[in-house]
Amino acid sequence: METGKRPAPRLLTGNEAVAHAAIDAGARFFAGYPITPSSEIAETLSVLLPKAGGVFIQMEDEIAAMSAVIGAAIAGAKALTATSGPGFSLKQEAIGFACVTEVPCVIVNVMxxxxxxxxxxxxxxxxxxxxxxxxxxxxxxxxxxxxxVSEAYDLTLKAFDYSERLRTPVILLMDEVVGHVTEKAVLVPPDSATLPDLRKPVSPPEEYRPYRYSGQVPPPLVPFGQGYRYHVTGLLHDETGFPSNDTGNADRQVRWLMDKVERNRRLVTDFEAVDVEDAEVLLFAYGACARTAKAAMHMARSQGRKVGLFRPRTIWPFPYEELALAARNARVVVPVEMNLGQLSYEVSLAVCGKVPVKPLFKVGGEAVAPDELLTFIEGV
Amino acid sequence: MRAVPYESYLRTRRIPHIWCPGCGHGIVLKAMVRAIDQLGWKKDEIAMVSGIGCSGRAPGYVDFNTLHTTHGRAIAFATGLKLANPSLKVIVVTGDGDGIAIGGNHMIHAARRNLDLNVVLFNNFIYGMTGGQVSPTTPLGCSATTAPFGNYEHPFNIAELVAAAGGNFVARGTVYQPVELEKLLLKAFEKKGFSFVEAMSPCPTAYGRRNKLKGPVAMMVDLKERSVPLARAKNLAEPELEGKIVTGVLLDRDKEEYTEIYRKLTARLGGA
Structure with missing residues (x-):
């Protein structure tokens, strides 16, 4: 695409946008297993990937799909899978493997x-x-x-970027509304010339330490087959990659893994704060609930109620400080979730009891409607 | 025997290995190294992938690109590795528990796809690393820590299962016949498409001493006595083959390989 020229808007679903973003991010490997409501991601990539010279494979199960993605990433590919709740549960052991072996990959979960x-x-x-x-x-x-939809595209690009930079699996959490809604979106692909090659070795093979527990980010994961012949294991390992039973080393390694994300909060923290300065009621929402929240906020503002919204685009790591700052003038914080309060715990942690938290939850499979939320706001 | 510079293939700093005295796994690994040396494969182009269990530790000892994965999933990881870089020579090392119990689904589907993987299954009839629990190849009536009154399940005939699932090459050998095992591995590694070698390997620690095979020598004698070459087995009736280990090449064919079929597809779509 020519730089400076804005692409024409397209009409597509969130699931399709994810597939297009994966291609534009340079992903050339997808392994998956059919599961509603994510299957359109696999279907779209089964068209796009072979045409782009990449690999699409439908595996025998969810675990195999996650495992194949990690294998492909170790061979140097940017790789992804897509799933939903039950499949996400099955993939968890392999996701842990990618965490401890520090293999970049993207997992899409249309919840x-x-x-x-x-x-x-x-x-x-x-x-x-x-x-x-x-x-x-x-x-x-x-x-x-x-x-x-347009944000499903943008955040897929970011997911690959975070994953490659931090050498860790990144999860794109969507809900069925964003995955299946068809809407207008302008997809702005990254300039491929500016995409950094984060797999390129920076040291000769004899000096290569794939797991160095120092620095801002890990050293590059050099693809297998390029003369570096190192070992990758799910056992806790030393900086060479070989298993180690040394308890001091184990302590260092696990802390390094956790600190890696904490140390790079500035890179991955991403949120939207709308009209929070004067907000008496601060809504907290993400995904489809944020659409509801924006509509309800608009209605409330037109009635003269001071309502604001804090919306994390990056859920993990959770933006505690940013939310606390946004809530400092609020009388009440209202988390809106399509579950029974999974992130509300974190909201309570963020405001530390300084602001009451009065949540609205829904689990029956219906999205929260704007007037329903407006009524709730009127009652708090 | 042909001289092989073993030390150039071994990560000598990782040795001593964790395998028990009398374990057959070192013999299988040696036969694999000998076959690789004979083929002249370069270390940089070889990826060895394993799962969990005693067999899973093999890649750590050899100087290739090595990947020690989760329990049962070595073939699935190897599938991604091979598809993302088809120029890699990918060898999967697994065991009877890892490869055919928890990993059985991946085994049959990889065979069906006929992807160019070389799977070597170390069959010691038991879960060795976890202390001797019954496995899908523990013979009927044999003892295990989770079959204290004798195994009441029928075992798998793994090689026949894999041959039925697809693939291009299936063979079975034992560590009592290491020269033949090396030849089988050589053929398997040379073969394009999915190839599978089942290597019978004694586990004196977790299996033998619970099953009247008191020590490595008794286990080797048992392997010798139970082995029947395929050519001879063909003339034996089924009751005579009860409890026997049929060795040799059980399947050898040339179905089109997965990456070849896929490469043609991408070329047709202009994506190559």
Whole structure:
């Protein structure tokens, strides 16, 4: 695409936007397994990837799909998978493997309501906490959450960028509304010339330490086959990559993994704060709920009520300080979620009891309607 | 025997290995290294992938691109690795628990796809690393820590299962016949498409001492006595083959390989 020229708007769904963004981000590998409401991502990539010289493979199960994605990433590909709640549960062990082996990859989870098979075709935000603590052991988490189709595109690009820079799996959390809604979107692809090659070795093979527990970000993960012949294992390992039972080393490694994301909060923190300065009622919403919140806020403002919105685009790491700042003048904070309060715990942590938190939750598979939220706001 | 510069293939600093005295896994790994040396493969182009269990530790000891994955998923990781870089020679090392219990689904589907992977399954009839629990290849009636009154499940015939699932090459050997095992591995590695070698390997620690095979020598004698070359097995009736280990090449064909088919597709779509 020529620089400086704005692309024409397109009409497409969030799931399709994710697939196009993956291609534009340079992803050339997708492994997946059919699951509602994410399947259109796989279907779209089954068209786009072979044409782009990339690989599309439908695996035998969700675990295999996640595993193949990690294998492809170790071979040097930017790689992704897409799933929904039950599949996300199955992928968790492999996601932990990607965390500890510091392999970049992107997992798209078009959420549904659970537990178990739950409500496959209806909107929900059931996996917000699973995205944080789904796999066992202390581990880092980065998760982003779009509210509309054009943002599904933008945040997919960012997910790949964060993943490559931090060498960690990044989760794109969508809900069924954003995944399936068809709306106008302007997709602005990144300038491929400016995409950094974060796999390029910066040291000769004999000096290469794939797991160096120092620095702002990890050293590049050099693709297999380029003369670096190192070892990758899910066992805790030393900086060479070989297993280590040394307890001091284990302590350093796990802290490094967690600190890696904390240290790079500035890179990954991303939120929108609308009319928060004078807001007496601060809404907190993400994904489709943020659309509702914006509509309700507009109605409330036209009635003279001072309502604002804080909307994280990056959910994990959670923007505690930014939310606290946005809530400092509020009388009440109202989290709106399509679950029974998964992020509301974090909202309470952020405001530290200084502002009352009065949430609106919905789990029946229906999105929150603006007038429903407006009525709720009038009551708080 | 042909001289092989083993030390150039081994990560000598990672040795001693974790395998018990009398374990057959080192013999399988040696046969693999010998076959690789004979093929003249370069270390940089080889990726060795494993799962969890005693077999899973093999890649750590050899100087290739090595990947020790989660339990049962080595073939799935290897699938991504191979598809993203088809020029890699990908060897998967697995065991009877890792490869055919928790990883059984990946095994049959990789065979079906006929992707150019070289899978070597170390079959020691038991979960060794976790202390001797019953596996899908523990023979009927044999003892295990989770089958204290004798195994009441029928075992898999793994090689036949994989041959039925697809793939281009299936063979079975034992560590009692290391020269033959090396030849089978050589053929498997040379073969384009999915190839599979089942290598019978004794586990004196977790299996033998619970099953009247008191020590490595007794286990080697048992492997010798139970092995029947395929040519001879063809003349034996089914009851005579009960409890026997049929060795040799069980399947050898040339179905079109996965990456070749995919490469043609991308070329047709102008994506190559």
């Amino acid at each position: 549904r309501g659970g537990p178990s098979t739950g409500l496959p075709t209806l909107p929900a935000q059931g996996d917000v906490m699973q995205a944080r603590w789904g796999t066992h052991g202390d581990h880092p988490a980065v998760a982003v959450c779009p509210e509309r």
